[in-house]
Amino acid sequence: MNHWIIAPIILPALVAAFLVMALSHDLARQRLVSTAATGLLLATAVGLFMLASDGTTRVYLLGNWPAPFGIVMVLDRLSALMLLITAVLALAVVVYACGGWDAKGRHFHALFQFQLMGICGAFLTGDAFNLFVFFEVMLIASYGLMLHGGGPYRLRAGFHYVAINLVGSTLFLFAVGLIYATTGTLNMADIAVKARSVAEGDVALLRTGALLLFLVFALKSALVPLHWWLPTAYAAAPAPVAALFAIMTKVGAYSIIRVHGMVFGAEAGAVANAAAPWVLPAALLTLVMGALGALATRRLLDLVAFSVVWSMGSLLVAVGLFDAGGMAAALYYAVHSTIAAAGLFLVADMVMQHRGHWADRLTTAPPVPHANLLAGLFFLAAIVMAGLPPFSGFIGKLLVLEAVREAPSAVWAWGLILATSLAVIIGFSRAGSTLFWKADVRADEARPHQDARIPVSAVLATTGMIAVAGLLTVGAGPATGVFAATAEQIMDVRGYVSAVLGPDAMIAMGR
Amino acid sequence: MEILIATGIAALTATGVYLMLLRQTFPIIIGLAFLTYAVNLFLFAMGRLTVDRPPIIATGSPGYADPLPQALVLTAIVISFGMTALIVVLALRGFLETGSDAATAKRGEDGIPGTRDRSQRGGHR
Numbered sequence: 001m002n003h004w005i006i007a008p009i010i011l012p013a014l015v016a017a018f019l020v021m022a023l024s025h026d027l028a029r030q031r032l033v034s035t036a037a038t039g040l041l042l043a044t045a046v047g048l049f050m051l052a053s054d055g056t057t058r059v060y061l062l063g064n065w066p067a068p069f070g071i072v073m074v075l076d077r078l079s080a081l082m083l084l085i086t087a088v089l090a091l092a093v094v095v096y097a098c099g100g101w102d103a104k105g106r107h108f109h110a111l112f113q114f115q116l117m118g119i120c121g122a123f124l125t126g127d128a129f130n131l132f133v134f135f136e137v138m139l140i141a142s143y144g145l146m147l148h149g150g151g152p153y154r155l156r157a158g159f160h161y162v163a164i165n166l167v168g169s170t171l172f173l174f175a176v177g178l179i180y181a182t183t184g185t186l187n188m189a190d191i192a193v194k195a196r197s198v199a200e201g202d203v204a205l206l207r208t209g210a211l212l213l214f215l216v217f218a219l220k221s222a223l224v225p226l227h228w229w230l231p232t233a234y235a236a237a238p239a240p241v242a243a244l245f246a247i248m249t250k251v252g253a254y255s256i257i258r259v260h261g262m263v264f265g266a267e268a269g270a271v272a273n274a275a276a277p278w279v280l281p282a283a284l285l286t287l288v289m290g291a292l293g294a295l296a297t298r299r300l301l302d303l304v305a306f307s308v309v310w311s312m313g314s315l316l317v318a319v320g321l322f323d324a325g326g327m328a329a330a331l332y333y334a335v336h337s338t339i340a341a342a343g344l345f346l347v348a349d350m351v352m353q354h355r356g357h358w359a360d361r362l363t364t365a366p367p368v369p370h371a372n373l374l375a376g377l378f379f380l381a382a383i384v385m386a387g388l389p390p391f392s393g394f395i396g397k398l399l400v401l402e403a404v405r406e407a408p409s410a411v412w413a414w415g416l417i418l419a420t421s422l423a424v425i426i427g428f429s430r431a432g433s434t435l436f437w438k439a440d441v442r443a444d445e446a447r448p449h450q451d452a453r454i455p456v457s458a459v460l461a462t463t464g465m466i467a468v469a470g471l472l473t474v475g476a477g478p479a480t481g482v483f484a485a486t487a488e489q490i491m492d493v494r495g496y497v498s499a500v501l502g503p504d505a506m507i508a509m510g511r
Numbered sequence: 512m513e514i515l516i517a518t519g520i521a522a523l524t525a526t527g528v529y530l531m532l533l534r535q536t537f538p539i540i541i542g543l544a545f546l547t548y549a550v551n552l553f554l555f556a557m558g559r560l561t562v563d564r565p566p567i568i569a570t571g572s573p574g575y576a577d578p579l580p581q582a583l584v585l586t587a588i589v590i591s592f593g594m595t596a597l598i599v600v601l602a603l604r605g606f607l608e609t610g611s612d613a614a615t616a617k618r619g620e621d622g623i624p625g626t627r628d629r630s631q632r633g634g635h636r
Binding site for chain 1: 554602604
């Protein structure tokens with residue numbers, strides 16, 4: 001048993017507690033400790049990624065209780081990959097936050113570390129109820145982070161966000177209850193085994209449980225019609241927090257892959273592919289709603305938030321195929337869109353802070369200071385997000401298009417992905433030209449401070465994000481190889497079950 | 512007993528959903544509380560309803576109650592308790608800062624997230 005598997009959960013938890021108890025009044029040291037801890041988390045994630053890349057599924061038994069009885073943490077290629085993205089994103093976010101956002105309220109770094117703990121836990125756990133608990137850890141921290149900085153508007157939006165997520169949590173509990181009632185277990189591998197032999201009368205109940213669970217994950221990943229909370233919440237959240245939230249939608253997508261691609265996947269007997277008929281149509285609608293929102297909005301932050309909704313649509317189109325090709329494309333797109341969304345939120349915040357009281361409204365305003373740097377960063381980040389060549393968004397979109405080519409709904413998917421891409425590109429180019437080119441030089445009296453400096457850490461974080469997107473483009477060949485291997489492993493339910501429950505469990509699975 | 516529990520859960524859920532659909536913060540919070548009561552009872556019932564059976568190993572016991580849902584319910588209660596406290600504070604702060612308990616988030620004319628926004632100051636105060 002390799003104890004490093006639990007490290008991505010333990011490390012942020014301990015650091016967060018330390019920050020609250022020992023350093024709550026010392027911002028400089030908080031920054032130092034939090035950044036160092038996030039760096040360590042990144043190192044751990046890289047180590048675990050290397051470890052998992054041999055294709056073995058590693059299991060960590062908490063308290064050494066044997067598998068279906070105790071809680072297990074499972075490290076396979078998928079969870080290692082998600083951990084790695086989380087850590088990369090977290091490092092950029094914490095560096096950006098050190099540029100000033102963390103001073104606008106208390107306990108930013110502690111909440112940030114707790115949030116990392118929840119996210120890493122959700123990616124690692126192999127237990128359905130434990131997944132609920134880590135979702136809650138992640139959400140509680142995110143409530144605190146979202147309200148960081150305060151203000152009436154943020155409070156209202158925060159109330160929305162909390163209320164909608166509490167409803168989601170309640171649904172999650174109903175679903176877990178149904179699954180436990182029909183299968184008698186909460187261990188994901190064990191559910192996969194027991195679902196095959198569930199009693200005839202219980203099939204409908206188990207299917208209801210699986211679909212309720214899908215509803216919760218769809219809410220998290222902002223799938224239409226459950227996406228309305230996202231633009232409000234993301235646009236109201238402080239920019240570094242919104243950037244970190246880019247991974248939270250991926251937690252929803254990850255859970256759909258893990259639970260509905262694997263546990264209730266093709267081999268789940270009577271409940272096989274319970275969610276499959278819903279994902280693709282909903283994802284296509286998500287594309288449309290995201291693109292319409294991006295066209296209609298008059299604020300930069302809302303534009304970025306709607307482009308996140310749109311990118312979740314593209315991601316889930318690939319997931320909705322529920323085959324290895326689709327999963328591989330979805331993983332590439334997930335990595336890309338996390339990086340792109342985070343980078344874009346950070347750039348949008350830098351632009352906003354230099355526009356005085358015009359903030360993120362897409363109207364003509366006095367010229368932005370440091371226009372060359374800001375416009376350049378915005379241009380790059382928008383290209384990455386909208387999926388224009390040569391960046392990772394383009395390759396990601398090609399992979400998704402290639403994956404759906406054989407599917408029955410290929411015409412719809414191709415048409416909608418391409419049409420909505422155009423809409424998003426129009427949205428971004430309109431925003432960019434309004435922000436940087438249509439400057440109103442006459443409005444001098446309200447000119448923002450020319451000497452407002454851009455913090456080095458902010459530039460570092462945003463260029464870092466764009467560099468990662470560049471790396472993902474240059475290394476697209478090896479990366480797609482890794483993602484294809486990951487997708488193979490996701491599709492191999494039997495390998496997962498025998499790794500968690502031991503080879504004996506395979507007898508119960510039959511054949 | 513099954514019918515009693517089932518109708519109880521149904522009534523709680525229905526009340527919760529109805530209250531959640533109202534547009535003020537206070538009914539939403541009460542609705543959430545009703546929903547969490549319903550889900551706690553539901554989880555509890557998912558371990559099957561048994562009377563007078565111990566949840567841990569006891570000699571000479573004719574059978575056992577399922578201990579796992581009880582542990583799940585405890586966790587769920589703790590989490591929902593914390594969440595309810597948080598959302599109450601949030602609603603209260605929202606009421607005190609904006610003077611209305613409408614559960615809608617709108618940017619006013621000034622509309623910068625996080626800055627003081629006088630234009631929303633309608634409501635009763």
